Amino acid sequence: MSDRKEITLTINGKQVEGKDGDTVLEVCRANEIYVPTLCFLEGLSTVGSCRLCVVEIDGERRINPSCTYPARDGLVVKTHTPNLEKYRRLILELIFTERNHFCFFCAASGDCELQSQAYRYQMDHARYPYTFPALPTDTLNDFLVIDHNRCILCGRCVRVCGEVVGNHTLDFSRRGWRTLVVADLNQSLGQSSCISCGACQQACPTGAIFSKVSAYRGRPTESEVIQSLCSLCGVGCEIKVLVKNNNIVRIDGSQLTGPKGQLCDKGRFKQVYNETPRITKPLVRNKKGDLEPASWEDAWKLVADKINDYKGRQGAASIAGFVSSLCPTETLDAFAKLMRNNIGTSYVDTLDGSSYRALTKGISTSSQDGKGLAIESPLEAILDSDCVLVVGSNPLESHPVAGCYVLRARARHKAKLIVIDSRPNTFGFRADIYLRPKDGSEDTLFGALGGLVAKKAKSAEKQMRFSSLAKAAQATGLDKAAIQEAAAMLSSAKKPVVIYGEGILNTNNPKLVARLLDLAKVVSRDGLKVVSMKPRGNSRGAWELGIANQNGIAKAKPKLVYVLMSDDAFEMGDWVPQADQAEFLVVQASYSSPLTDCADVVLPSPIWAERKGKYVSLDGKVGHSQKVLEPPSGIKDDTEIISKLAKKL
Amino acid sequence: MGKVKLATSWLDACAGCEMSLLDVDEFIIDLAQAVEFTRSPITDIKEFPEVDVGLITGAIGMDEQEEEAKELRAKCKILIVLGDCACFGGICAMRNAFPKEEVLRRAYIECESVKDGKIPSSPEIPVLLEKALPVNAVVKVDCFVPGCPPRAGDIKYALSELLQGRIPVLPSEMMRFD
Numbered sequence: 001m002s003d004r005k006e007i008t009l010t011i012n013g014k015q016v017e018g019k020d021g022d023t024v025l026e027v028c029r030a031n032e033i034y035v036p037t038l039c040f041l042e043g044l045s046t047v048g049s050c051r052l053c054v055v056e057i058d059g060e061r062r063i064n065p066s067c068t069y070p071a072r073d074g075l076v077v078k079t080h081t082p083n084l085e086k087y088r089r090l091i092l093e094l095i096f097t098e099r100n101h102f103c104f105f106c107a108a109s110g111d112c113e114l115q116s117q118a119y120r121y122q123m124d125h126a127r128y129p130y131t132f133p134a135l136p137t138d139t140l141n142d143f144l145v146i147d148h149n150r151c152i153l154c155g156r157c158v159r160v161c162g163e164v165v166g167n168h169t170l171d172f173s174r175r176g177w178r179t180l181v182v183a184d185l186n187q188s189l190g191q192s193s194c195i196s197c198g199a200c201q202q203a204c205p206t207g208a209i210f211s212k213v214s215a216y217r218g219r220p221t222e223s224e225v226i227q228s229l230c231s232l233c234g235v236g237c238e239i240k241v242l243v244k245n246n247n248i249v250r251i252d253g254s255q256l257t258g259p260k261g262q263l264c265d266k267g268r269f270k271q272v273y274n275e276t277p278r279i280t281k282p283l284v285r286n287k288k289g290d291l292e293p294a295s296w297e298d299a300w301k302l303v304a305d306k307i308n309d310y311k312g313r314q315g316a317a318s319i320a321g322f323v324s325s326l327c328p329t330e331t332l333d334a335f336a337k338l339m340r341n342n343i344g345t346s347y348v349d350t351l352d353g354s355s356y357r358a359l360t361k362g363i364s365t366s367s368q369d370g371k372g373l374a375i376e377s378p379l380e381a382i383l384d385s386d387c388v389l390v391v392g393s394n395p396l397e398s399h400p401v402a403g404c405y406v407l408r409a410r411a412r413h414k415a416k417l418i419v420i421d422s423r424p425n426t427f428g429f430r431a432d433i434y435l436r437p438k439d440g441s442e443d444t445l446f447g448a449l450g451g452l453v454a455k456k457a458k459s460a461e462k463q464m465r466f467s468s469l470a471k472a473a474q475a476t477g478l479d480k481a482a483i484q485e486a487a488a489m490l491s492s493a494k495k496p497v498v499i500y501g502e503g504i505l506n507t508n509n510p511k512l513v514a515r516l517l518d519l520a521k522v523v524s525r526d527g528l529k530v531v532s533m534k535p536r537g538n539s540r541g542a543w544e545l546g547i548a549n550q551n552g553i554a555k556a557k558p559k560l561v562y563v564l565m566s567d568d569a570f571e572m573g574d575w576v577p578q579a580d581q582a583e584f585l586v587v588q589a590s591y592s593s594p595l596t597d598c599a600d601v602v603l604p605s606p607i608w609a610e611r612k613g614k615y616v617s618l619d620g621k622v623g624h625s626q627k628v629l630e631p632p633s634g635i636k637d638d639t640e641i642i643s644k645l646a647k648k649l
Numbered sequence: 650m651g652k653v654k655l656a657t658s659w660l661d662a663c664a665g666c667e668m669s670l671l672d673v674d675e676f677i678i679d680l681a682q683a684v685e686f687t688r689s690p691i692t693d694i695k696e697f698p699e700v701d702v703g704l705i706t707g708a709i710g711m712d713e714q715e716e717e718a719k720e721l722r723a724k725c726k727i728l729i730v731l732g733d734c735a736c737f738g739g740i741c742a743m744r745n746a747f748p749k750e751e752v753l754r755r756a757y758i759e760c761e762s763v764k765d766g767k768i769p770s771s772p773e774i775p776v777l778l779e780k781a782l783p784v785n786a787v788v789k790v791d792c793f794v795p796g797c798p799p800r801a802g803d804i805k806y807a808l809s810e811l812l813q814g815r816i817p818v819l820p821s822e823m824m825r826f827d
Binding site: 096100102103104105106109110115118119120121122124125126127129130132133134135149 | 738819821
């Protein structure tokens with residue numbers, strides 16, 4: 001749209017330039033003419049519901065909202081006549097008297113667009129009778145509260161939920177002054193299809209939708225705002241962290257409607273604070289078998305002595321290291337060097353190394369050999385796609401923002417969605433076709449789909465081992481018609497994208513990845529579009545560094561195991577089996593967990609907010625996270641812990 | 650010129666506004682020189698004389714308060730209201746979402762600290778209005794100073810302006826609703 005025609009308008013007696021297709025408000029903003037708004041939010045559609053942005057336009061009988069009025073050449077506009085200011089004040093008074101806008105106990109006071117407009121228009125009283133309606137408050141969601149008393153019905157939450165998140169949980173019910181924002185068919189938010197991403201809360205101009213974890217923790221005006229990167233899942237969302245007195249007040253998306261500005265429940269809410277007990281001092285197991293606090297020097301010396309001891313008696317191969325790929329590249333690199341160079345063992349792995357092995361072996365045995373992770377597409381390819389095939393993944397659970405990209409493609413241009421997963425997968429209920437093949441029969445299904453698509457396209461993909469429909473139907477237990485329907489959908493797609501995740505990567509079966517990539521190749525018209533949902537924030541960074549051991553360490557049975565898990569959440573599924581068998585276990589972690597409980601030495605590690613570093617997103621983009629909090633005293637950076645230890649070896 | 654006569658009335662409010670008035674520091678001396686406090690919580694005078702300025706804090710929550718506001722309005726030339734309760738209904742208006750009977754039952758019978766409670770019904774005590782209202786819903790108000798409570802500086806600004814013969818409207822940068 002860069003070749004749009006230039007137009008000239010007269011605003012407040014001044015000639016200003018705009019582009020054909022702009023609204024009057026957009027021309028005003030581009031020319032730094034302030035027009036007050038409430039329902040307008042850049043990047044969303046405009047509805048003109050609040051009427052605060054009204055302007056006078058020559059030739060129009062009435063005043064008009066500038067946010068919906070198309071600009072055209074020669075338009076003469078006035079934005080701040082006494083008449084308009086009178087109406088704006090009147091509108092504010094009507095909004096204030098319509099519901100219960102009492103600021104003194106509101107979580108958003110001091111951070112409220114309605115309040116600041118009221119201050120601007122010196123609204124010290126309302127000339128209309130207050131209606132004092134009895135309105136409900138919905139508090140059942142884990143993170144969000146909807147307080148209808150404070151709602152001005154601007155619809156920013158409704159639009160952001162539908163247009164940006166693509167979930168369309170929120171909408172309006174009823175009409176006129178009885179209108180209420182509701183979730184689904186008037187469910188409470190906690191029981192609705194809401195994914196708790198919090199976009200509505202960030203979009204809300206008042207305190208009508210606020211976050212339970214951030215309410216009353218501090219005001220933005222009292223907080224320092226630090227731009228950083230969410231390092232949880234590899235989507236690489238840009239975050240704005242509000243910090244007051246070394247506490248996180250709130251986490252916002254850097255630009256709600258811009259690229260990488262959308263967040264999920266994990267990034268926005270769960271990271272604000274964590275009540276799991278922190279490890280703040282080095283702990284060493286004493287003679288009685290209990291962990292007791294020790295000095296850094298003693299802890300380092302003990303670990304160094306043990307490493308030297310095992311290395312001397314049993315060789316470096318008796319030592320293995322595991323690192324969480326939530327750590328930034330600098331830490332990963334330091335850990336790998338400690339293991340390889342200082343200790344001399346090749347047994348280094350990431351906690352999600354098995355995903356890596358399935359992925360790389362799969363790619364190398366598919367027809368895409370030789371390019372490694374470079375065959376993958378940017379996440380944004382999902383947004384343009386007209387047919388998304390999701391295999392073994394529920395992106396709304398594991399990578400919610402990527403899941404929202406799928407929803408947005410569906411909401412914006414009715415993209416088709418096919419979900420294939422042998423496990424129960426709630427994402428399937430959002431799909432056009434949800435196929436649940438029997439466990440282990442997925443490759444036959446991929447083969448049958450590939451065969452049907454290739455037959456339709458009359459292409460002769462020789463690399464792929466096609467399966468017959470009958471055989472696939474028998475192996476998978478699926479209806480033939482369903483498989484045919486999915487194949488037809490893939491055949492008619494112009495820009496298909498294949499997404500796969502933990503259901504494929506955790507099977508330790510590279511063949512599945514290979515067959516899926518072959519299917520993707522048959523389906524692709526416009527170049528291969530594949531995205532794999534790597535488990536953690538810096539998985540790709542760790543794998544590119546070569547940290548994930550190609551063969552795994554399962555057979556080696558290491559005697560001394562060093563686990564750098566940092567603030568990774570301990571899950572039984574991630575249990576490092578080698579840790580169980582190790583004679584000596586060193587765990588470097590931020591939080592107390594069953595793994596630290598059975599360690600011989602525990603070293604405290606900073607959490608995400610207390611470190612900075614480089615991250616590589618799941619689609620290979622490099623980003624940097626910033627340090628937003630000072631760690632509790634005594635906690636050192638992971639790289640410092642590693643380098644001090646290395647010096648003692 | 651003689652002293653400006655001031656009468657104050659404390660209606661449905663928590664005393665925060667009065668505390669804020671006392672919080673104006675040394676301005677209270679200038680104020681005392683320029684203003685004669687007639688009826689106020691400080692002087693303990695019960696009746697409203699004819700005054701230049703009437704000052705109300707708090708919302709109108711009971712019939713007695715409604716009468717008092719009307720009486721003061723009749724006896725003052727300029728009426729100024731302080732605080733969110735007087736300007737908008739404020740904290741007192743939080744009960745407006747519930748019927749009056751429910752509010753009384755909750756306070757006098759169901760409240761956790763009450764044993765064998767009953768709703769007072771003596772003809773000697775004021776009757777709760779159906780809804781707590783901002784003062785300008787009952788009488789004409791000339792000047793509003795919102796805030797919960799208004800900052801001492803806001804009160805000082807408003808009174809100084811009044812003493813110099815101007816009816817003030819708080820500038821945007823001074824306005825606070827909390």
